[in-house]
Amino acid sequence: xxxxxxxxxxVFLAATAAMGGLLFGFDIAIITGAGPFITQAFHLGDxxxxxxxxxxxxxxxxxxxxxxxxxxxYGRRRLLIFVALxxxxxxxxxxxxxxxxxxxxxxxxxxxxxxxxxxxxxxxVAEVAPPSIRGRLGTxxxxxxxxxxxxxxxxxxxxxxxxxxNWRWMFLTGVVPSAVFLLFVALAPETPRxxxxxxxxxxxxxxxxxxxxxxxxxxxxxxxxxSLHNRAQAWRGLxxxxxxxxxxxxxxxxxxxxxxxxxxxxxxAPAIFQSAGWKINAALASxxxxxxxxxxxxxxxxxxxxxxxxxxxxxxxxxxxxLSLLGLFVTVIEGRFQGPLVLALILAYLAFxxxxxxxxFWTLVPEIFPNDVRGIAxxxxxxxxxxxxxxxxxxxxxxxxxxxxxxxxxxxxxxxLAQAAFTWRFLPETRNKRLEEIEAYWTSFKQPL
Numbered sequence: 001x002x003x004x005x006x007x008x009x010x011v012f013l014a015a016t017a018a019m020g021g022l023l024f025g026f027d028i029a030i031i032t033g034a035g036p037f038i039t040q041a042f043h044l045g046d047x048x049x050x051x052x053x054x055x056x057x058x059x060x061x062x063x064x065x066x067x068x069x070x071x072x073x074y075g076r077r078r079l080l081i082f083v084a085l086x087x088x089x090x091x092x093x094x095x096x097x098x099x100x101x102x103x104x105x106x107x108x109x110x111x112x113x114x115x116x117x118x119x120x121x122x123x124x125v126a127e128v129a130p131p132s133i134r135g136r137l138g139t140x141x142x143x144x145x146x147x148x149x150x151x152x153x154x155x156x157x158x159x160x161x162x163x164x165x166n167w168r169w170m171f172l173t174g175v176v177p178s179a180v181f182l183l184f185v186a187l188a189p190e191t192p193r194x195x196x197x198x199x200x201x202x203x204x205x206x207x208x209x210x211x212x213x214x215x216x217x218x219x220x221x222x223x224x225x226x227s228l229h230n231r232a233q234a235w236r237g238l239x240x241x242x243x244x245x246x247x248x249x250x251x252x253x254x255x256x257x258x259x260x261x262x263x264x265x266x267x268x269a270p271a272i273f274q275s276a277g278w279k280i281n282a283a284l285a286s287x288x289x290x291x292x293x294x295x296x297x298x299x300x301x302x303x304x305x306x307x308x309x310x311x312x313x314x315x316x317x318x319x320x321x322x323l324s325l326l327g328l329f330v331t332v333i334e335g336r337f338q339g340p341l342v343l344a345l346i347l348a349y350l351a352f353x354x355x356x357x358x359x360x361f362w363t364l365v366p367e368i369f370p371n372d373v374r375g376i377a378x379x380x381x382x383x384x385x386x387x388x389x390x391x392x393x394x395x396x397x398x399x400x401x402x403x404x405x406x407x408x409x410x411x412x413x414x415x416x417l418a419q420a421a422f423t424w425r426f427l428p429e430t431r432n433k434r435l436e437e438i439e440a441y442w443t444s445f446k447q448p449l
Contacts, residue, residue, distance in 0.1 A: 004213035005130050010137070013128045013211075016184040018140035020080060020121030021362075022177045023087045025148025027056060027114050029266060030174065031107075032287060033156020034167040036271075041167065042100040046397040053268075055104040057390035059111020060118065064386050067116035068379030075198070076124045077190045079116060084182035086113040091174025119382040123374060126366035127191035130212060131434045135305035138363030143298045146354065148177065149266065150291035157288055193435075196224050197372065223434060238377055242442035246368045249426045250381035256419035257361050258388035260321060261412035262353050264396040265346060266290070271397070275405070276342040286343055293347045297354035309431040310360045311423060317356020318420035324349035325413035332406040357419075367430045370439040 031038070031053055039049055071079050090110035097103035122141050129137040155173050159166045192211075195204035204224070208217035238247060265272070269287045278286065304313060327345045331337045369377040399408045428441050 004216050005133070006211055006213070007133075010128060010130065010133075010211050013188055014125045014137035014140050015144075016188045017076075017080065017121045017124035017128075018137075018144045019181045019184055020083065020117035021141045021144030022148040022151075023083070023117055023174075023181060024114050024121075025145035025150075026152050026174055026177050027087070027091075027110060027148075028263065029149040029152035029291075030156065030170050031056070032266065032269060033153065033160065034170045035268075037167040038103070041164070042103070044100075046401060047394075048100075050394040050397050051104065052100075052107070054390045054394035055107040056111040056114065057263075057386055057393055059108035060115030060386040061111075061383060061390060063112035063115025064119050064382040065115075065379060066112070067119040068375045068377070068382075070116075071120050071123065071194075072197070072375035075190050075194050076120050076127070077185060077188060079120050080124070080185045081182060083113045083117045083120070084178050084185060086110070087117075088175045088178035088182075091171055091178065094174075095168045095170075095172035115382070115386055118386070119375075119378050122362045123366045123378055124191055126363075126435065127193040127374075128207075128211060131432055133306065134367070135310070135363055135431060136302055138367075139298065139302045139305055139359040141362045142354070142359035143295070143302070145358070146291065146294040146298050150288070150295055151177070153287045153291045192221070193224055193374075196221070201225070220434075238373060238380075242439070243370060243373060243377060245442045246370075247377060247380050250365050250368060250377075251384050252422050252426060253361060253365070253419075254381040254385035255388050256415060256422060257357060258385050258392055259412075260318070260415040260419050261325070261392070262350075262358070263389050263393055264412075265349065268396055268400070269346070271400075272346070273343070275337075275400075277338045289343070290347065290350060293350050294354040297351040298359060300355040301359040304355070305359060305363065306431060309429045310364050311427050311429045313356040314360050314364075314423045314427070315420045317352045317360075318416050318423065320352030320356070321349050322413045322416035322420070324352065325409050325416060329406055329409040329413065332404075332409065337405060364427070364430060367435060367438055368428070368442070370442075 035049065035053065038044065038052055042048070042052075044052060067079065087110060090106050090113065093106035094103055094110065097106055122138065125138055125141055126134065152170075155170055159169050162169060189207050190203070192204040192207040195201075195207065201221070205217060205221050208220050211217070212220060238244070269290050273286050301313065324345050327348070328337070328342070331341060331345070365381050366374060366378060396408070399411075428438070430438050
């Protein structure tokens, strides 16, 4: 690692932006434990429950669609502040909802915040992180998501016996992580790459100097300004051949990361455990084990991502997920889908995802786009992954109960294998490369896409 790096400062910046993942993880997981109680409160069937879970995700689609352009117009930091405020207000609205329609509306609007932060937080981290530690700093975002999930699981378990309105308190607690995030973002500067793009070179250089020191900052700044000389207008910049290649690769990753099933396992863990014979209290307690497993194996990625690279981890994780899903399929056809065996296989699946897939996805996506179109280009994969996420989460209860567990696990297994094959064929290795070097990779192909 370059000794000139101001490690304490750059970790503060990356951890602050990555804290947006805390809101992300909290909001997608808080409904996990609240789901059974919402089902009773609003008398929901399979599709109603699917809509309760996926309404947030459809809001994430719109939020991610808007966030890229707004981040390029108003800056990464300013939008993160708005996201924190929106998340707090919609947490209150969901907790106080007097009808199912009101609840769905609050969750949908909350999805605007989650969708926005899923694009802006990784982008901020990528734009402030030196190449030698960018992978590890990018992992902080996934770690923050997992922390939010664990916090949600803990809140769900602690409030499980708090009366008929326990689910309302579960959502109202979302104000706390919002306030913490808002405080830290208020102390952070704008990213140097956005400042350069916004015509503020002196401010950009000042931030770079504080991150890497005088000499390295000047060299880095020269590379940034050179990469911006061809700055495109809005969506037209995405038509460049090199950008199109990066978009195709990122879109493939975005679809596969969702259709291989991660958010169905996280969101519906209590329902899966109940179908395996667990009582509701035991099922909720098991979700906490799920969260701790995710956190511990995300720490593995923190150690591995800059040592072994993005591509090997992604392929290894995809194959491991497929093998775990194969194990679940075998338990179904042999009539052994019950008890600790199901928990062990789900934990294995989550371990491979947390150590290899989640951190790499959120690190790799912002890395592969050029500086001048990063905000608008990231809209494409982030939007696609939210669409895929929403559809999969919406349909999972129907598939699991009507089409059957065996069919569901087989589909997820095939998608995990497809993810490994796609990564091997289409993804570059970005380890220890400056963002401007990665941009050059996509433009080096002689044939246009």
